Amino acid sequence: MLFPFEDAPNTATLICCHILDQNASILYVFHDEDDGMWQFLCDQQHSSNEARLVSLEYVFHLDPSIAALKDMPCGYYAQRKSKYENWIISKKS
Numbered sequence: 001m002l003f004p005f006e007d008a009p010n011t012a013t014l015i016c017c018h019i020l021d022q023n024a025s026i027l028y029v030f031h032d033e034d035d036g037m038w039q040f041l042c043d044q045q046h047s048s049n050e051a052r053l054v055s056l057e058y059v060f061h062l063d064p065s066i067a068a069l070k071d072m073p074c075g076y077y078a079q080r081k082s083k084y085e086n087w088i089i090s091k092k093s
Contacts, residue, residue: 004067009057013038017050019062025083026063033075033092040066 003009018024024042069078078087
């Protein structure tokens with residue numbers, strides 16, 4: 001599958017250590033309004049020391065279902081209850 005995002009493949013993103021180290025599912029995605037950064041999180045509580053910096057392309061290869069979020073604007077977030085469900089996109093209030 002071709003890389004679907006308009007952002008460059010090497011765009012820096014934040015991902016939680018549970019996804020990287022424990023194979024947790026990506027269940028929350030934030031596209032920050034202020035700086036355009038993407039964040040990929042599981043359903044656990046997180047502290048700042050659990051954030052890891054990886055490329056958007058790396059996250060895409062971990063979970064190609066994030067391709068459905070390629071057009072999600074800054075200031076929005078997506079969530080789902082399991083990796084087998086569709087993303088629900090909402091505007092951050």
